[in-house]
Amino acid sequence: MNGTRQLIACFAAGLMFACGQALGGEDGTARKASEVRKTPYRDARAVGVLATGDKVDILEKRGGWYRVKSASLNGWVRMLSIRRGQARKGGGGTHELVALVTGRAGTGRVVSTTGIRGLDEEELKLARFDAAALRVLDAYAASPAEAQRFARQGKLTARAVD
Numbered sequence: 001m002n003g004t005r006q007l008i009a010c011f012a013a014g015l016m017f018a019c020g021q022a023l024g025g026e027d028g029t030a031r032k033a034s035e036v037r038k039t040p041y042r043d044a045r046a047v048g049v050l051a052t053g054d055k056v057d058i059l060e061k062r063g064g065w066y067r068v069k070s071a072s073l074n075g076w077v078r079m080l081s082i083r084r085g086q087a088r089k090g091g092g093g094t095h096e097l098v099a100l101v102t103g104r105a106g107t108g109r110v111v112s113t114t115g116i117r118g119l120d121e122e123e124l125k126l127a128r129f130d131a132a133a134l135r136v137l138d139a140y141a142a143s144p145a146e147a148q149r150f151a152r153q154g155k156l157t158a159r160a161v162d
Helices: 002-022 094-102 121-126 131-138 144-153
Strands: 026-030 034-037 046-050 055-062 065-069 074-078 082-084
Touching (some): 046 074
Antiparallel strands (some): 026 055, 055 065, 065 074
16 A cells, blocks of 8 residues: 555656646747736836737746746746647647546536745745734634624535535
8 A cells, every 4th residue: 555655656746747847948828918027026027018919938837927938028927827838729639628528518617716826935935923914814713603693694504524
């Protein structure tokens, strides 16, 4: 059993490494007009703007950012602003196969959500305890009675979770 876990862990590590390496030079397209920044931070200096549909080479991923190079710009863009791979004009490829296998083919209601907050090593090193911020968060806590009242108002029912 222990050998199986090690094998699975090695396979997962190799897969993550391969996926990370695959970004080097991958094609992409700007989903929308987006500012290109000097560093991967929202308050970094903007070096230009990608127009919707601009072709880019994805050079690196860091947190929720891609480092990209276009015909005239080189810098960092939010990950959700870039579509990886060639822009599609019609069908084909593995997208339809995946949709068929997952039961999403033809529904037109596929929803994708992403929660990204890329804390890099530098940000983690600079992190400090903030008692005032903790007190602010504590103010949002609900008592058990408040939580039960909220559940009753929303007609929520208790469910056992294994």
